Amino acid sequence: MRIATGGISHETNTFADGPTTIEHFLHEGGHPGLRRGHEVIETFAQARIGTGGFIAAAEDLGMELVPLIWAFPQPSGIVAQDAWDELSALLIERLHSAVPVDGVLLDLHGAMVTEELEDAEGDLLARVRDVVGPDVPIASTLDLHANITPAMVRNANALVGYDTYPHVDAFERGVEAAQIVAGAVEGRHKPVAALAQIPMLIGPPKQCTLISPMQDIIALAHEIEQRPGIICVTVSGGFPFSDIHDVGASIVVTADGDADLAQSTADEIAATMWDRREEFRLDLVAVEDAIAQAIESGEGPVILADGSDNPGGGAPCDGTVMLKALIDANAPRSTVAIIADPEAVAGAIAAGVGNQATLTVGGKTDNRHGEPLTLTGYVRAITDGNYANRGPMYTGMPVAMGRTAVFVVGGVEVIMTEHRAQPFDMQAVRSVGIEPTDRLIIGLKSAVHFRADYQNIATSIHDLSTPGIHNPDVTLCDYQHVRRPIWPLD
Numbered sequence: 001m002r003i004a005t006g007g008i009s010h011e012t013n014t015f016a017d018g019p020t021t022i023e024h025f026l027h028e029g030g031h032p033g034l035r036r037g038h039e040v041i042e043t044f045a046q047a048r049i050g051t052g053g054f055i056a057a058a059e060d061l062g063m064e065l066v067p068l069i070w071a072f073p074q075p076s077g078i079v080a081q082d083a084w085d086e087l088s089a090l091l092i093e094r095l096h097s098a099v100p101v102d103g104v105l106l107d108l109h110g111a112m113v114t115e116e117l118e119d120a121e122g123d124l125l126a127r128v129r130d131v132v133g134p135d136v137p138i139a140s141t142l143d144l145h146a147n148i149t150p151a152m153v154r155n156a157n158a159l160v161g162y163d164t165y166p167h168v169d170a171f172e173r174g175v176e177a178a179q180i181v182a183g184a185v186e187g188r189h190k191p192v193a194a195l196a197q198i199p200m201l202i203g204p205p206k207q208c209t210l211i212s213p214m215q216d217i218i219a220l221a222h223e224i225e226q227r228p229g230i231i232c233v234t235v236s237g238g239f240p241f242s243d244i245h246d247v248g249a250s251i252v253v254t255a256d257g258d259a260d261l262a263q264s265t266a267d268e269i270a271a272t273m274w275d276r277r278e279e280f281r282l283d284l285v286a287v288e289d290a291i292a293q294a295i296e297s298g299e300g301p302v303i304l305a306d307g308s309d310n311p312g313g314g315a316p317c318d319g320t321v322m323l324k325a326l327i328d329a330n331a332p333r334s335t336v337a338i339i340a341d342p343e344a345v346a347g348a349i350a351a352g353v354g355n356q357a358t359l360t361v362g363g364k365t366d367n368r369h370g371e372p373l374t375l376t377g378y379v380r381a382i383t384d385g386n387y388a389n390r391g392p393m394y395t396g397m398p399v400a401m402g403r404t405a406v407f408v409v410g411g412v413e414v415i416m417t418e419h420r421a422q423p424f425d426m427q428a429v430r431s432v433g434i435e436p437t438d439r440l441i442i443g444l445k446s447a448v449h450f451r452a453d454y455q456n457i458a459t460s461i462h463d464l465s466t467p468g469i470h471n472p473d474v475t476l477c478d479y480q481h482v483r484r485p486i487w488p489l490d
């Protein structure tokens with residue numbers, strides 16, 4: 001069986017500055033960028049992502065994969081329309097050349113917004129459906145932060161969302177999507193999907209599936225997947241930093257040939273989540289309080305999660321509020337990972353390893369993530385910033401932070417990079433010569449993903465209330481387009 005595969009992904013933070021251009025898709029680093037045709041297979045054959053799951057499953061299922069394109073830049077602002085037009089045309093052209101195919105497997109994120117489209121994935125799925133016709137099964141993996149829309153569900157036979165946040169099951173969901181498509185091609189089932197949107201905006205820390213209530217909702221989804229006639233249940237937490245009509249949590253149920261069963265089951269899970277909404281309220285800590293507690297305890301590593309400046313959700317990653325608080329508190333044995341500031345990196349490289357330098361660090365993208373800091377310190381290391389993840393999330397995926405410098409100011413070392421990249425894997429710090437288990441405090445520009453790799457070494461974890469455009473407290477967002485009423489705004 002011949003199965004076309006590909007994906008164009010983006011997590012669009014509509015509050016972030018500037019459009020995301022084709023250059024971001026091609027060159028921004030942090031993520032692998034654009035891959036075409038056979039490059040898709042070569043890049044991801046060993047990667048624990050959705051496409052890696054398709055590749056692994058294809059062999060077992062007797063599928064011949066026809067790779068189209070794969071692109072996923074670092075999350076950022078609204079996607080430029082010409083970038084979307086160019087990339088989506090590239091995928092659709094290659095699909096035209098690939099047909100006839102027996103099925104389609106897409107690896108999408110589910111929260112992309114372009115200058116003209118609130119729902120880029122809905123647009124893409126509709127165009128894919130147009131090319132392959134009504135009878136060819138289409139399945140896509142989705143991130144747990146997808147804002148799932150009626151158009152997406154209408155144009156796919158199955159949407160297989162990650163069941164985990166941190167996202168450690170992308171590969172398994174890829175395998176599952178491939179199995180669903182294979183079963184449809186072979187006539188063993190007839191997948192039909194239904195959507196229940198839940199009027200809830202959930203701050204990222206409370207979407208974490210390692211803790212209740214989200215852990216319980218996912219357990220319920222798995223229980224329901226065992227019912228006769230149910231093929232797949234997807235629970236999406238939503239990406240609350242996309243200011244669009246369809247933003248928020250949702251449930252997609254795929255049933256075997258029974259649209260009514262799919263809908264009633266999705267409604268049932270949605271009602272449970274809605275009933276438990278008060279449990280989704282946040283517990284955030286002031287950065288000064290978290291640092292004081294860590295210094296008093298003396299036992300590390302204490303993890304500070306600066307989720308408000310998480311580049312994995314489109315934030316600039318050059319915010320200085322956490323770094324300033326650590327320096328002001330004279331915190332010992334502390335690391336900040338990372339501050340993306342090419343100018344500061346260039347300054348460190350000009351000064352050279354082993355030398356003192358005075359650099360202006362961070363706070364340069366906008367005025368929502370703290371002021372630039374002028375710091376005198378010591379340049380301990382300069383690296384190329386390349387590593388591959390070794391922790392449980394996206395294992396094997398290459399990361400390019402760009403040229404990277406470790407700059408030491410008193411007891412605080414700051415990892416400065418050219419590119420934005422969410423440092424959720426310990427390789428982000430180990431690759432520059434820092435051993436995380438030796439640290440008292442590690443401040444991470446990550447909301448939740450770091451928990452996959454750090455939870456076993458952390459003595460405690462604090463979700464900070466720092467300012468920023470990925471602030472977990474969604475009541476601080478200036479929404480204009482969200483459908484109302486919606487919890488917890490109304």
Ligand SMILES: [Zn+2]
Nearest residue numbers: 143144145167
């Ligand atoms: Zn996500």
